[in-house]
Amino acid sequence: MKRRTLLLSLATCGSAWSAPVSPALDRRAVTVRAPSRAVLLGAALAGERFVAVGERGLAVVSDDCCRTWRQAQVPVSVSLTAVAFADERHGYATGHGGTVLRTTDGGLTWARQLDGRAIATMMQESAMRGGDAAQRKAADRMVADGPDKPLLDLVVSSPSEVFVVGAFGMALATADGGNTWAVRSGLLDNPKDLHLYAVRRRAQVIAIAGEQGLFLRSDDGGHSFRKLTLPYQGSFFTLELPSERDIITAGMRGNVWRSADAGSSWQQLSSPSPAAIIASTLRQDGSFVLASQAGQLLSSTGASLEVLKTPSLPPLTGVLPLPGKALLALSVEGVHLLPPVVALKNTN
DSSP states (O other): OOOOSHHHHHHGGGSOOSSOOHHHHTSOOOOOSOGGGSOEEEEEEETTEEEEEEGGGOEEEESSTTSSOEEOBOSOOSOEEEEEESSSSOEEEEEGGGEEEEESSTTSBOEEEEOHHHHHHHHHHHHHHHTOHHHHHHHHHHHHHOSOOOEEEEEEOSSSOEEEEEGGGOEEEESSTTSSOEEOGGGSSOTTOOOEEEEEEETTEEEEEEGGGOEEEESSTTSOOEEOOOSOOSOEEEEEOSSSSOEEEEEGGGOEEEESSTTSSOEEOBOSOOSOEEEEEEOTTSOEEEEETTSOEEEEETTEEEEBOOSOOOOEEEEEEOGGGOEEEEETTEEEEEOSOOBOOOOO
């Protein structure tokens, strides 16, 4: 993908990629001179180490609280979209071409556990067992298309348990560290195979946000899901679960919605900007921070959102909390280490 922001990358999911993905699945990540200035799309903590992933298979690590970064060893050169860790050593990353990578050394080296070629075959076999003609047709099309569809987010529940979601309704899970995978798409009320952009877990609650207002919730650890109805039918690119009943989801045109009753009712939070919100994070105190395509970081103050006072930032792709309310922001220009920030007054 040549487009330089996560939002534009996601927008292309409605059509096939113009360039073949298969060669990049078997080619090592591109080596870059300044890894901290590359396009990065996701970040996570592995114990006290910071790990970020991004375009062309890039994975970078920092052991000095984000001041310096070095490149990790990655066996693919597809763009990596998200990363998460179970503990200081065991983590996973998702990416284009249906890629799932695994690390057992805190992000220094990665191994491929899954790609779109295997996913297409698994979905075809699952459709054949289920006897659904429409699912069989969709699976046959995936096999014919090749590995051109990205996985976009994941939750890592333990070193061996991972749930991943992506474009065209892809959802898969492993319980043995990626040795075997099970297709979970059939558990979702998603007959149009809408894109699944974000997934989060808290205890037994798993929530998925997606295209055209799609929002799904499981209260049994992912064994079953139900569709929640929201007042907004635009795409949601991110979500957070401050508690098992509280939900925050955000996406197109600055739309941010909050539920305090597990999705039974929703309140829209007034946003200071119509820019798309494409990433979010929870702080230790339970508050949340949103990152927008306009280079803004937003926080909640009751029923509205306020812009955090930061230096001028490029379009953002991710955000992660640091000790003492500092933030790590990811962008199309790399990482930005931000000291503790305060909110500007919302004049809306």
